[in-house]
Amino acid sequence: MNSHDEMLDSVAAYALGTLPPDEASKVAQHLQTCDACREEYRFLQPAVTAVAYSAEARDDTSAGATALSPLLKARIMKKVRAEVPTPQSLPRTWGAYALAAACLALAVVTGLTDLSLNDRLTRAREQSAAQVQTLADLAAPDAQRYTFADGSVVAAGDRLYLTMRNLPAPPAGHVYQAWTLPKGSKTMAPSSTFTPENGGVAVLRLPAQATAVEAVAVSVEPEGGSKQPTTKPIAVVRI
């Protein structure tokens, strides 16, 4: 093999990205002056691209491919859209006004119904008591905490809580759903569905008894929830 054939082989290794930096820069310089090597490099480039495409993920997960978490796009687009005013920002603003107007209307209507005043007071007291209980449980020194990226599962006595932060809004038509794995079971049981508050925070008490649960998971599901997870969980915590 003559030295130019060897150079052509080096061009292939260069195209594939397997040359150490010093050798790569030699080949790059040679390519500037040698038509035959340049032609070879051009010819091989699409083959290198093709090697990359051979790894392209497929949507069809039954074929053994790994699906991307649907949250990845939501996370990326949240950052992208946070930077620039987009055409969607106008309807969103109007949506907020509409919601505020609806709340005001509801307040006026319920305000007119004196009969329900006691009921509402009772309900408000119950909610407030539940929130105080939640705060006390989350802050309790003897509560058991199991943390994962951007969240935690807290067991306080029999009560079980899920807290999450930095959670992007779920894709349109979807919600987050919590799952609990009963002790001794191999199947996740459906638990509460939820969407994060502004700022990506969610704190909820799960209906299951903490002492009867082996693991808690969270996945993205269609609105209304699912009977079993239909997407890869974004968090799984063994407790």
Added chain:
Amino acid sequence: MEDDGRLMERVQDRDADAFETVYDRYHRLVYGVALRVLADPAAAEDVTQAVFLKLWNEPSLFRGGNFGAWIARVARNRALDAARSRAVHAGADLPESLPADDALEETALARIDGQRVREALAQLPADQREPIELGFFGGATHEQIARQTGLPLGTVKTRMRTGLRRLRNALEGAVIA
């Protein structure tokens, strides 16, 4: 379908909708390459996010030509960076910027069918396919491959080149329109 070059011009103008279209078109390629390099879905998602946010923040890094070919190389290099930061090994990078005429050459093969390519790769003799895959996805230099396989350096390079040429010829049938 709006071509990638036009979409990237809109991304330069901070058009989030154009960026979303680019993401929809190429996230499987970026994630797939990163997953193949890292063998770790969470780490591959991190690389995917980093590649696309970098693209959004510095769209001028793409200097024309075949966008898929370019972003695949960026994904491969970033995934190898991530692998190296876990102290795997030092290796070689792919040139990400191609001379303009080389890039144009590749535009003719703009849309590559992943399935057909997988079949074409599978048909290469193992002694050609393995050094190609080790080099591209494993980030191994030809010297490291030679040590691993016990083959002379020159033989490793020759097999890489023979395999790439075969794959290149098989590609003619793997291009969509």
